[in-house]
Amino acid sequence: MTFPIELMTAVTTQAAGAASEAPQRLNPLELFLDADIVVQIVMIGLILASIWVWAIVVSFSLKISGLNKKSREYEEEFWLTKERDAMLTKQMRRDIPSARVAGAGLDEWKRSKAGPSIDRSAARERISAAMESQVGHEADELAGRLGFLATTGSVAPFVGLFGTVWGIMNSFFQIGAQESSSLAVVAPGISEALFATAIGLFAAIPAVIAYNRFSNRVDRYEAKLQRFADKVHAGLSRELDKA
Numbered sequence: 001m002t003f004p005i006e007l008m009t010a011v012t013t014q015a016a017g018a019a020s021e022a023p024q025r026l027n028p029l030e031l032f033l034d035a036d037i038v039v040q041i042v043m044i045g046l047i048l049a050s051i052w053v054w055a056i057v058v059s060f061s062l063k064i065s066g067l068n069k070k071s072r073e074y075e076e077e078f079w080l081t082k083e084r085d086a087m088l089t090k091q092m093r094r095d096i097p098s099a100r101v102a103g104a105g106l107d108e109w110k111r112s113k114a115g116p117s118i119d120r121s122a123a124r125e126r127i128s129a130a131m132e133s134q135v136g137h138e139a140d141e142l143a144g145r146l147g148f149l150a151t152t153g154s155v156a157p158f159v160g161l162f163g164t165v166w167g168i169m170n171s172f173f174q175i176g177a178q179e180s181s182s183l184a185v186v187a188p189g190i191s192e193a194l195f196a197t198a199i200g201l202f203a204a205i206p207a208v209i210a211y212n213r214f215s216n217r218v219d220r221y222e223a224k225l226q227r228f229a230d231k232v233h234a235g236l237s238r239e240l241d242k243a
Contacts, residue, residue: 031195036170042163042196049152050203056145057210064142064217071098075228078102097138101229104134109236120240127236131229139222146214153208160200167193 074096108130112123171190 031192034192036167036192039163039167039170039192039196042159042166043199046156046160046163046196046199046203049156050199050206053149053152053203053207053210056149057206060145060210060214064214064221067097067142068221070096071224071228074098097142097225098228100138101131101134101225102232105131105229105232105236109239112240118240123240124233124237128229128233131233132226135222135225135229138225139218142221143215143218146211146218149207149211149214153204153211156200156204156207157197158200160197160203163196163200164193167196 075098078098105127108127109123112118112126168190171193
């Protein structure tokens, strides 16, 4: 009866050794390196998209904060000074959206006054249209890069899912090639495939959150510019009444 005991001991020792050699946790780098070339391409694309998403998040946060500060300071100075033309140099128009909005209204106001006679009603409409157009242009310029966030948020999960489907198909191919349905045969391919979906979600979730948040901030900034434009329009209308 010694032989069965020794055999059981050997089997137990071998199983313990195999368990000790098995990975104790997921290694993302190994999952990437062991993946099929198609799945690797999908992962690389999603990682690059995620990096670009975070670059937009950081740059847009800094930009919108800077514009809010510049616009607030400019608008305070605009209402305090009487020489508003001096505040509307090309440099200031280039840097500050509020200055460009006010400049559009003042330019139209000057052209309306330059004629032999002034049609006050038409002049008011032209001034309002000029500033509203500039407000819309500023909002469009500010929101231009947010389209990538929306695209990434909607497309990245499906790109990751494509990598997952491809990886699972490859796992089934391995089952047929090795004529074995053992978990050890299919588990690595399935893990790599699911890792592609995880990367897709990692890229998509921050993109969706950032897009919703930044879209709200753009809307608020556009509303702020519109309120400033309405005040400038009211002041220019009073000037037209005096002309």
